[in-house]
Amino acid sequence: GAVVSQHPSWVICKSGTSVKIECRSLDFQATTMFWYRQFPKQSLMLMATSNEGSKATYEQGVEKDKFLINHASLTLSTLTVTSAHPEDSSFYICSARPRGGTQYFGPGTRLLVL
């Protein structure tokens, strides 16, 4: 089946620094990629949707200047958490979808901001 990877799987950073998370579709071209955030024992919350070559569409309440999303190619999207603070600590999951296909989820990245 289709594989989506995320890197890194774990990241710990100091408050005020920026963190970049990569999401790659390994064996298909992802015309659309999604970024989700999951708090402990809660469901996934969609943060933004990005189509290759276009600006991301952010969900209500998600700061686009805080969570920078780039989808520069059909196999790579990045999420940069700028000036991270402890409240940004969470599990970030990406998914990728080929044109007309099903979403495939990455393994997630756990971010801890100290």
Added chain:
Amino acid sequence: AQSVTQLDSHVSVSEGTPVLLRCNYSSSYSPSLFWYVQHPNKGLQLLLKYTSAATLVKGINGFEAEFKKSETSFHLTKPSAHMSDAAEYFCVVSDPGGNTPLVFGKGTRLSVIA
């Protein structure tokens, strides 16, 4: 608008006994429905999906789900639970074309007792 209600936040079963995880949906059109499983600190794995073909859908690891339009339900079942089935399960709804973001239920945590 679409929504999903997972009726139980936690289900506990003994190993070898049947599993039933309940899901009701609301959609203004014939939806696509999915069940995903998430093991601790892992991403989401697709168990099965319904896309307006057969109403009884068979998935991986012995799971199956039945789409019942009259009851707006898509309950997940397995005849015999295994210890490795202990995880978080999410029921998800989408429009048939996959053009709108996935809508997640709040999740059901399945515990399997030896």
